[in-house]
Amino acid sequence: MHITAAHVITFIERVAATVKEQRDYLTQLDSAIGDSDHGVNLDRGFSTVITKLPGVADKDIGAILKTVGTTLVSTVGGASGPLYGTAFLRAGMATGDRFELGPADLIAALEAALEGIQSRGKSTRGEKTMIDSIGPGIDALKQANAADEDFLSAMRIGLAACEAGMQATIPMLATKGRASYLGERSIGHQDPGATSAFLMAKAMLEVAEGIS
Amino acid sequence: MHITAAHVITFIERVAATVKEQRDYLTQLDSAIGDSDHGVNLDRGFSTVITKLPGVADKDIGAILKTVGTTLVSTVGGASGPLYGTAFLRAGMATGDRFELGPADLIAALEAALEGIQSRGKSTRGEKTMIDSIGPGIDALKQANAADEDFLSAMRIGLAACEAGMQATIPMLATKGRASYLGERSIGHQDPGATSAFLMAKAMLEVAEGIS
Amino acid sequence: MKKLINSPDNVVKEALAGMAAAHPDLLTVSYDPDIIVRADGPVKGKVGIISGGGSGHEPMHGGFVGMGMLDAACPGAMFTSPVPDQMLAATKAVDGGKGVLHIVKNYTGDVMNFEMAAEMAAAEGIEVAAVVTNDDVAVKDSLYTAGRRGVGVTVLLEKIVGAAAQSGADLAEVKRIAEKVNAQGRSMGMALTSCTVPHAGKPSFELPDDEMEIGVGIHGEPGRRRVKLASAAEIAEMLATPIVEDLPFASGDHVLAFVNGMGGTPLIELYLMYNELNTILKAKGITISRNLVGSYITSLDMAGCSFTLLKLDDELTKLWDAPVHTPALRWGV
Amino acid sequence: MKKLINSPDNVVKEALAGMAAAHPDLLTVSYDPDIIVRADGPVKGKVGIISGGGSGHEPMHGGFVGMGMLDAACPGAMFTSPVPDQMLAATKAVDGGKGVLHIVKNYTGDVMNFEMAAEMAAAEGIEVAAVVTNDDVAVKDSLYTAGRRGVGVTVLLEKIVGAAAQSGADLAEVKRIAEKVNAQGRSMGMALTSCTVPHAGKPSFELPDDEMEIGVGIHGEPGRRRVKLASAAEIAEMLATPIVEDLPFASGDHVLAFVNGMGGTPLIELYLMYNELNTILKAKGITISRNLVGSYITSLDMAGCSFTLLKLDDELTKLWDAPVHTPALRWGV
Numbered sequence A, B: 001m002h003i004t005a006a007h008v009i010t011f012i013e014r015v016a017a018t019v020k021e022q023r024d025y026l027t028q029l030d031s032a033i034g035d036s037d038h039g040v041n042l043d044r045g046f047s048t049v050i051t052k053l054p055g056v057a058d059k060d061i062g063a064i065l066k067t068v069g070t071t072l073v074s075t076v077g078g079a080s081g082p083l084y085g086t087a088f089l090r091a092g093m094a095t096g097d098r099f100e101l102g103p104a105d106l107i108a109a110l111e112a113a114l115e116g117i118q119s120r121g122k123s124t125r126g127e128k129t130m131i132d133s134i135g136p137g138i139d140a141l142k143q144a145n146a147a148d149e150d151f152l153s154a155m156r157i158g159l160a161a162c163e164a165g166m167q168a169t170i171p172m173l174a175t176k177g178r179a180s181y182l183g184e185r186s187i188g189h190q191d192p193g194a195t196s197a198f199l200m201a202k203a204m205l206e207v208a209e210g211i212s
Numbered sequence C, D: 001m002k003k004l005i006n007s008p009d010n011v012v013k014e015a016l017a018g019m020a021a022a023h024p025d026l027l028t029v030s031y032d033p034d035i036i037v038r039a040d041g042p043v044k045g046k047v048g049i050i051s052g053g054g055s056g057h058e059p060m061h062g063g064f065v066g067m068g069m070l071d072a073a074c075p076g077a078m079f080t081s082p083v084p085d086q087m088l089a090a091t092k093a094v095d096g097g098k099g100v101l102h103i104v105k106n107y108t109g110d111v112m113n114f115e116m117a118a119e120m121a122a123a124e125g126i127e128v129a130a131v132v133t134n135d136d137v138a139v140k141d142s143l144y145t146a147g148r149r150g151v152g153v154t155v156l157l158e159k160i161v162g163a164a165a166q167s168g169a170d171l172a173e174v175k176r177i178a179e180k181v182n183a184q185g186r187s188m189g190m191a192l193t194s195c196t197v198p199h200a201g202k203p204s205f206e207l208p209d210d211e212m213e214i215g216v217g218i219h220g221e222p223g224r225r226r227v228k229l230a231s232a233a234e235i236a237e238m239l240a241t242p243i244v245e246d247l248p249f250a251s252g253d254h255v256l257a258f259v260n261g262m263g264g265t266p267l268i269e270l271y272l273m274y275n276e277l278n279t280i281l282k283a284k285g286i287t288i289s290r291n292l293v294g295s296y297i298t299s300l301d302m303a304g305c306s307f308t309l310l311k312l313d314d315e316l317t318k319l320w321d322a323p324v325h326t327p328a329l330r331w332g333v
């Protein structure tokens, strides 16, 4: 599979559309264990990102992703702003000035993104955050890819793991982020950030399906 | 009919009991066109009056009524405090140092009370206030008494007119008191003060019925 | 009913105890009759300024006791005019030999109780004058009715008249200034929700989710009309226009603009409303040269706001700017 | 949803415009990035003090910009940490050559955004220090969690540290005092009702008529536990005891007691709660030598309150008493 800069832009557009569509759902998840703003935050950020895309349409993938990252940092705020912002920035640094990515490049970019989130958020898996869907998703994708699966089916396996990870946040006790203030009462609710991360992964698969 | 000081005390006790019993009803009437406190105000006042009665048990009727009046002035507040307070004060001044009242004395005391309310409140009939039940009640009582009716039946006729006057406040447009701020919206509600005045008149009849 | 109280019967006294404990440097509280008196009063040779009214409008009036504003406040029961004993006790407590001004809001109960107190004070040889505020343009005025309610102007009047008394003005002069403030000020209020009086235990009126009351007072009484919820800009227009047309305020006027919260309104909404009012007045050529934004004359937990405009001249501006030191208003000291 | 707003998208900017219009003598507002800066800043030779956080907590932080308190505030979207661009712009705007202190409340978002801003400011050669407040005893503290929230102590810290900077203390000294205030202060809050975030359009949580939340923060998040409604005295006990036991505060201590309203709480209830707190502390031999009663760190229209106790010594008392001139806190000037 060859992922071009145009595909990356399509992916970003699809994320922006999904976030807008799921804005109230994400916000509602956040009202149970947070402060009722996750969907609103991301929608504000990706709406601005959309206005920046024309300016990088002819740029390399690294430049596109870094623009997305800095825009998110500058517009989202809250916890998810620096986290997703850092994720896209690191992914952009990993891809550098390339105009096309292969499977290994994509995996490397995703790993860089995850590492960025973890170092910025000082979090590990099992704390009921976005990395609980992202982490298992990347693991599964890598494993399936290493097992020589067709890359698209590897991505499908990754997405399934990502979704399972998202659902696994429900019984977790939060120890990071705003939900941690609730203590035991954080149990029984799906983490909003893990959910938005899954929605982004889903958008990625949908774009990939359009490529092959 | 001979009304003794003891009867007057019984009357005051009965008013206090009625006001306590009807406290929430009066307050509820006041919430529609006023500020939700008429029953609470009167109950606070008459509860204090009750504690003062032992001190005047052996005093003349004027002293008893004046004590009720000053106690109401000092404890009720709002519009009804000075109005009912003045009413009892004036009634007490009218009865003076007597220990027994006949029908004419009672009528004179009631007229003095009404006059006191009107001069303190600068109100006339038809403005949707307590005098819209008190005024017609006294008129009917006087008329029936002059027509040589038995005084107890004259009192019954007076109470019926008082009740009719109370009900007649429903369609009135308020021009005095707090209900006047509502303009047209004051129409359709029974005046709380006209209602408490009717309840006092009813208590008076009940005591009178016990005398004959 | 959800309130931070122990029992409806004790709210007023316990809150007074809290004020006394929080501000011993500014005021002292006496009970039965309940009055809040300036700690360093009576001030010899100064006209005493007292006000009072039902409780539930905090910080008014107790929060305005202190240097440069009130010498005493008489807190009645919840939403109920205080009784004459309170005004009489307050009048005696603040009499510094130059007479006492009673600041009365135009409600039948307040007016009658203050009148009785003034008669008693006169009988004891204290010179008393009174001013009755009646600035609420939501109420139609007429010789044959109870007239307009006293609302937001009362706060501004207490500050300005307090400054005049502090600066040594005599009773006649203090009364003149009080009447001028009342004559030059107008207000109007609205409610998004009803308030709940502790004794009543439920909201004073039911208001559907999509409606609001325009032209309310400060006692949970319904307003002049009930209309559909509207935007901040529209609400500002509904309040500002009747005020401006009533005095009338005209292009070139300088005003003090007071955006007041009803007790349950967050400050962010009041600043947003101030922005709307500022825009409206600018368009009319009226300059806001002083302002006050906050919850100063409230109606328990009611959500909503009121606007008050006071036409300023040099005299009133100077008195407004003069130092004041009370629990709720403080500057210059 | 009943609010005095035009549209959820514009609440923050329009309220900022209102603040700018109301307080031109104290502050100026710039947009995109949104910051509120002291009108006479940057003050040469003074450490700059900035703070920031989500909007919806007014008057915090914008209402604390002015002489003797904050040099700038960064208002984020509703309940959302501001973005690094705001803190960077504010840092540059207040830099008087002696460095800048960032006052950060301990929320993951606030901490990360301020960290990124500090990195950027350092890259531009401005010396930045930060203090993170984490005074909420309702949250269990641990090395392995996000830790405690920053709540009421933030207000007191901004006043005290602002005074230290105003008096000429250098960045290290200002930071030392900031950390001391945070170390000596503890808070706990409760809610009678949820707040409603404008974008969400409905209450953040449903609370039955006979229940309340104990241990809430300031973002409409549910508290630590839901219990039956209780009396003011019982609620005061539920808030005061964990605070006193946590530091712990001991007999003989002098404290600043801060009774804070959540935005929809009438002042009369806050004074009543102050009375309860005063009674509890007296019984424990703890003396309230300074106090603050009012709605200063709020959660939109939430009804409820929080207690904050700060252990005082001569240094902190003197800094608390020092003159301050901001929209929301003013004395000595």
Ligand SMILES: Nc1ncnc2c1ncn2[C@@H]1O[C@H](COP(=O)(O)OP(=O)(O)O)[C@@H](O)[C@H]1O
Pocket: A030, A034, A035, A037, A038, A039, A041, A042, A077, A078, A079, A080, A081, A083, A117, A120, A121, A122, A123, A128, A129, A130, A131, A176, A177, A178, A191, A192, A193, A194, D079, D080, D081, D108, D109, D110
């Ligand atoms: N330390 C952290 N590491 C990773 N993810 C985190 C961390 N803290 C919070 N998150 C994620 O951020 C999400 C909340 O984002 P958002 O609501 O936008 O920010 P805020 O909590 O500041 O309101 C949470 O659901 C969680 O997935």
Ligand SMILES: Nc1ncnc2c1ncn2[C@@H]1O[C@H](COP(=O)(O)OP(=O)(O)O)[C@@H](O)[C@H]1O
Pocket: B030, B034, B035, B037, B038, B039, B041, B042, B077, B078, B079, B080, B081, B083, B117, B120, B121, B122, B123, B128, B129, B130, B131, B176, B177, B178, B191, B192, B193, B194, C079, C080, C081, C108, C109, C110
């Ligand atoms: N000017 C007046 N003359 C006669 N009665 C009046 C006048 N003003 C008010 N009232 C009576 O007082 C009643 C209200 O009493 P209350 O609720 O105790 O006082 P407030 O209106 O001050 O709250 C009204 O229902 C009315 O009957």
Ligand SMILES: [Mg+2]
Pocket: A030, A034, A035, A036, A037, A038, A078, A178
């Ligand atoms: Mg959130």
Ligand SMILES: [Mg+2]
Pocket: B030, B034, B035, B036, B037, B038, B078, B178
């Ligand atoms: Mg009433």
Ligand SMILES: [Mg+2]
Pocket: B035, B037, B078, B079, C054, C079, C080, C081, C109
């Ligand atoms: Mg009343």
Ligand SMILES: [Mg+2]
Pocket: A035, A037, A078, A079, D054, D079, D080, D081, D109
């Ligand atoms: Mg947030």
